Each structure stands twice: as structure tokens, then as C-alpha cells.
Amino acid sequence: MEEMFCFQCQQTAHNTGCEGHTGVCGKKSDTANLQDELTGELIRLARAVTENERSRSSDELMLKGLFTTITNVNFNSDTVKKLSDEIREEAENRKPGKDAYNVQKIWEASEDIRSLKSLILFGLRGTAAYAYHAWALGYVDAEIMNFFYKGMRILGEEKGMEELLPVVIETGKINLRCMELLDKANTESYGDPIPTEVPLTIEKGPFIVVSGHDLHDMKLLLEQTKDKGINIYTHSEMLPAHGYPKLKEYSHLKGNFGTAWQSQQFEFHNIPAPILFTTNCLMPVRQSYADRVFTTSVVSYPEMVHIGADKDFTPVIAKALECGGYSEDHPMTGINGGTTVMTGFAHNAVLENAGKIVDLVKQGKIRHFFLIGGCDGAAPGRSYYTEFAKKTPMDTIILTLACGKYRLNDLRLGEIEGIPRILDMGQCNDAYSAIKVAMALAEAFGCEVNELPLSMILSWYEQKAVAILLTLLALGIKNIYLGPTLPAFVSPNVLNYLVQEYQITPISTVDEDLKKILG
Structure with a gap:
């Protein structure tokens, strides 16, 4: 069995990359390598389809292909190969004779080029998941779809850092548009979430x-x-x-x-x-x-x-x-022992109370907002997020979303004049809700988002989290605390750029980080 190389998720071996015959996620090397081949076929498809030649079939294959390669989606070599064959046939029917791109060229490029292309590729994979959910409800955006082809073509081209950096940020902008589209698809189909x-x-x-x-x-x-x-x-x-x-x-x-x-x-x-x-x-x-x-x-x-x-x-x-199920009621609990959890605090529900929230801030009854959320995982360091939530002062509000919320969503931290101190905004794509709330508060206070009493304490695991991080960077949001480890695919030079430009900070200890934030 041929060996693999993969470093797209947070749990990757030794925080450098999974090699050998099995990844930490449990994926076998033959499946991982077939997913690389599938990515190469997607680049061939992108080269074969110009902006005016997109079709429903090519769009669906682009979304399915990118979504399939996200961590913990597909462990089946047969279905990966079948999808690759479908993508190859679609490309061949448009431009016969073009070979698939060899993705090894990305992994073997200089570390900075590899880093930037990885940010684009993994960001595209995450965005494709959101676009696919919107697609299932009949919502499609031409600008979003066109960017998938553009981004995949660029991955197969010789580009320098100065050419790739703007594409990294554009990936974040497109993901914001995509999360907005999915929010529209979900709320028009099922109504605005309620607590x-x-x-x-x-x-x-x-x-x-x-x-x-x-x-x-x-x-x-x-x-x-x-x-x-x-x-x-x-x-x-x-x-x-x-x-x-x-x-x-x-x-x-x-x-x-x-x-x-x-x-x-x-x-x-x-x-x-x-x-x-x-x-x-x-x-x-x-x-x-x-x-x-x-x-x-x-x-x-x-x-x-x-x-x-x-x-x-x-x-x-x-x-x-x-x-047949359980013969008697079967009680379960959250990780902190809670027997119920709250959800449904999406942007509509929160912004209905925007006036009250602004007044509470002005009265000094709400001192600070924390967004604590993102992808969860098995790493021991993820207990940081539970401890952080427990140690936030009683005059602060916690916004949370994605599966990272399970570290804290069953805690009972009380209320501030009827507003729960923990507000679950939804799935990872509902980062759009958090962004919309932050922008509304900034407008209410007549300031920039970065001037709000708001800190983002984010956990990442897979490629949808990468897409969301790129969105935050595209919006110019700074001072993000990121953990439990930094991405293995980000080179020292690219990391230095992100730190200098956006003040991204690796998490340290809860006490140190709270002191830095609250003084």
C-alpha cells in the first residue's frame, strides 16, 4: 500500500502531517491518495470550464468533489474513485486530452507557496460544504460558483506569494457570501431560529x-x-x-x-x-x-x-x-453534567434584543463579549475552552457556535437582566450570525468591529474552520485567539504575516489570556 501525506486538520500527526498507511482520523492511505487524485481531477475540470460554460452537472461535481475531501466525510476508496471518474468524464467531454493535475506539486512546492495554496484549497473545501447545503435547498449563487473554478485553476498554476495572498483573502470573502446564502436558504425554508x-x-x-x-x-x-x-x-x-x-x-x-x-x-x-x-x-x-x-x-x-x-x-x-430503542427513559448529560442545553440564538433572535444589549453595555452591566466556539476535537488542550467559559466574569456574555460549543453549552452561568450569559448561535456556518451581530453592535456604538468589547476565542479542527478564519481575516477582524494548536500547513513566514497583519495569537493559559483581554 502506497504511503500518504495529509496535514489538513488539527489532529494531524505530531502537528506536522500524517504519513504512512493510516491517518490519525482513521483514513487509510489508499483513500487519502485517491482524494488527492480527485482534487487533481477537480483542477482539470476547472481548467476545462470557463465562466460561461458552467453547467448544473459541472457545478454539482465541483461541490461534491470538494466536500468529499473534507476530514471525516469519506472513508470509502470505491466511492472516491467513482466520483473521480465522473469528474474526469465531465472534463474530458469539454476539453479532451488534458491530464489531471498532480496535487503532489502543491505538497512539494516551497513551504510558503505550499502554505498559501493549502489555505486556498482547504478554504475552498470548507466553503463548498456550505454551498452544497444551500444547493440542496435550491439556492445557488453564480459568483460563488465561479470562484470555485477560479480558485482551483489557480492551484494548478505557477504563482508567487504576492499573487496568492489576495486569493487567500478572496476565499474568505466568498465564504462570507456563501454563509449568507446558506443563512437565507435555511431561514426561508424553515423560519428564523428561536431560543x-x-x-x-x-x-x-x-x-x-x-x-x-x-x-x-x-x-x-x-x-x-x-x-x-x-x-x-x-x-x-x-x-x-x-x-x-x-x-x-x-x-x-x-x-x-x-x-x-x-x-x-x-x-x-x-x-x-x-x-x-x-x-x-x-x-x-x-x-x-x-x-x-x-x-x-x-x-x-x-x-x-x-x-x-x-x-x-x-x-x-x-x-x-x-x-426498538431503550426500554425506559435513558438520561444523558453534557460534558459538565447538564441535562438540557439551549440553542436558537441566531442573529435574528439576538438582534431583537440589540437595544437592550446596547443599554446594558452603556450602563456597565455588560463589560465584554466573548465568542468561544469553532470545531471540537479530542486533543486534551481543548479543556481550555471549558475552563475559559467558567472563568469569564459574571458581567460578560458568551456567544458560541459549531461543535466547539459542547465544551460549555451545558454550563449554567446565569443571566444578565434576562439575557442568558451563553448564547448558542448555531452550526459552524452560523458564524455569519456572529458576524452580523458584531457589525450591528459596531454600528450601534458608532465604532469599528475591532473597537468593540469583543474577543474571539476560536478552536479549529477541519476545513470549514479554515474557511471561517479566512472570512474573519477578509473582514479585517484582528486579535483572534486560536487553538488548541496552530495549523501545520501554515509556514513560519505566512504565520508571521498573519500575526503582524491581523494579530492572530495562539492560546496560552486561560488566566494569562483573560488578563490580556480584560486587563
Whole structure:
């Protein structure tokens, strides 16, 4: 088996890169190398498609191809190869005779060029995930799609640092536009999220656990399980589904199962119910629940049942009835022992209270805002985010989002005149909500975002977090605290540029960082 090289996620071996025959994520080298080949085919497709030659089929292949290569999405060499073949055929039909690009040229380039091209590629992968979710709801933006082709073409060209840096920032700008598009798709389809308390207890009887991010898949499953005596529970990043009014109408959408994605191997141990994975955050499946795992969309794992494009969830429903669920109510807790969590504090819900929040700041009752969130993971250093939340003063507000919220979302930190001190804004793509709130507050105070009493304490894991970081940089947002480690693919020169230009700071200790922020 040929060896691999991959350094696109935070858990990469020794914080330098996964090599050998298996990555830390559990992906085998043959699958990882096929994903590199798929990326090369996407570059060939981008070269074959000009701005006026895009089509629905080429757009779908571009999005699916990029999304497939995100960490913890696809562990199946067969499906990766099949998708590569489809992309190759699409490119060949447009410009015959052009070879696929060899992605090894990126990994073997000088470290600064490799670093900048990695930022672009990984950013494009993250943005593609958001674009794919919007696509599933019928929302497409030509400017966003055109940039995928442009960005992939640039990856296959000889470019210097001065040419690549603007593309890195443009990737962040496009991701902001894409998150805005997805926000529109979700809210027009399911309504504006409303604050909702979600129980962590699993009621007795048949149930299905839904993991991932795709609200469209959730809606289809809810419709197909209506009146079948099966309860539906969210898992990890699907938690914010509880805040959407049109999903809340389904009385069998009951609560949330477990905590963040990286705990699934022991939380799913012998679970008496099926689990449906709709997007990334799938881990290597253990035997104790392997017969209950189902995948759909771009997610794929060897020997697991895959629900195709027809979205007929009959096999999942049959498995739920066969398993039967728990015989008695099954209580679960968050990592801090809480039995419920809140969600639904998206930009609409928060900005309805903007006047009150501004008044509380002016009265000195709210001293500071912290955005504590991002991707979660298994690294021990991630306990930093729980400790940070616990140590924030009582006159501060915590905004949180993405699966990083599971480090703190079951804490009971009280309220400030009716406003909860922890506000869960949603999934990782709902960083758009946090940005919109920050800009509204800046406008209310007549200042720049960087002048607000707001600090961003971010955790990263995979490529959607890279896309969001690039968006923050594109907006000129500075003084971001980033952890638990810095990306292995960022070279010293590029890191120095980011530190000087944007004051990105690696997290240190909670006490030191709080002292720096609050004085």
C-alpha cells in the first residue's frame, strides 16, 4: 500500500502531517491518495470550464468533489474513485486530452507557496460544504460558483506569494457570501431560529439519531417518520435544528443525543437505534454499532448502507423499529453534567434584543463579549475552552457556535437582566450570525468591529474552520485567539504575516489570556 501525506486538520500527526498507511482520523492511505487524485481531477475540470460554460452537472461535481475531501466525510476508496471518474468524464467531454493535475506539486512546492495554496484549497473545501447545503435547498449563487473554478485553476498554476495572498483573502470573502446564502436558504425554508431548550434525555421506544449539518435531510427524515412511533434526536452539529420553527412543528423531534462528534465511538456503543450521518464528522465505525450506521449525500464508509439521491429512508426506519430503542427513559448529560442545553440564538433572535444589549453595555452591566466556539476535537488542550467559559466574569456574555460549543453549552452561568450569559448561535456556518451581530453592535456604538468589547476565542479542527478564519481575516477582524494548536500547513513566514497583519495569537493559559483581554 502506497504511503500518504495529509496535514489538513488539527489532529494531524505530531502537528506536522500524517504519513504512512493510516491517518490519525482513521483514513487509510489508499483513500487519502485517491482524494488527492480527485482534487487533481477537480483542477482539470476547472481548467476545462470557463465562466460561461458552467453547467448544473459541472457545478454539482465541483461541490461534491470538494466536500468529499473534507476530514471525516469519506472513508470509502470505491466511492472516491467513482466520483473521480465522473469528474474526469465531465472534463474530458469539454476539453479532451488534458491530464489531471498532480496535487503532489502543491505538497512539494516551497513551504510558503505550499502554505498559501493549502489555505486556498482547504478554504475552498470548507466553503463548498456550505454551498452544497444551500444547493440542496435550491439556492445557488453564480459568483460563488465561479470562484470555485477560479480558485482551483489557480492551484494548478505557477504563482508567487504576492499573487496568492489576495486569493487567500478572496476565499474568505466568498465564504462570507456563501454563509449568507446558506443563512437565507435555511431561514426561508424553515423560519428564523428561536431560543429553545433541548433535553438530553432519550425517551423510551424506537428512535433515530441524526448527525451532521444538513437540515434538508433532517426535514425529509422527519416527514418520512411522521406517525410511525419513532422519535428523532439530533447529534452534534445537528442540535440547532431544534430552533427552526418549521422543524419544531414535528412533535417527534424530541431532543439531543450525546455531545460532540469526537465522542461518538463510546456514546454510540451498543446504541439500540440507527444513526444517520448526513455530512462530515463520521469517525471509524466500531463493531458494537456498525450494523446501525447509515450514510447519505457525500458521506461514505465501507460496508455501511448508503441512502442515495432519492432520499428514501425506509432502511433507517426499519432498523429503528427493529432495534426498538431503550426500554425506559435513558438520561444523558453534557460534558459538565447538564441535562438540557439551549440553542436558537441566531442573529435574528439576538438582534431583537440589540437595544437592550446596547443599554446594558452603556450602563456597565455588560463589560465584554466573548465568542468561544469553532470545531471540537479530542486533543486534551481543548479543556481550555471549558475552563475559559467558567472563568469569564459574571458581567460578560458568551456567544458560541459549531461543535466547539459542547465544551460549555451545558454550563449554567446565569443571566444578565434576562439575557442568558451563553448564547448558542448555531452550526459552524452560523458564524455569519456572529458576524452580523458584531457589525450591528459596531454600528450601534458608532465604532469599528475591532473597537468593540469583543474577543474571539476560536478552536479549529477541519476545513470549514479554515474557511471561517479566512472570512474573519477578509473582514479585517484582528486579535483572534486560536487553538488548541496552530495549523501545520501554515509556514513560519505566512504565520508571521498573519500575526503582524491581523494579530492572530495562539492560546496560552486561560488566566494569562483573560488578563490580556480584560486587563
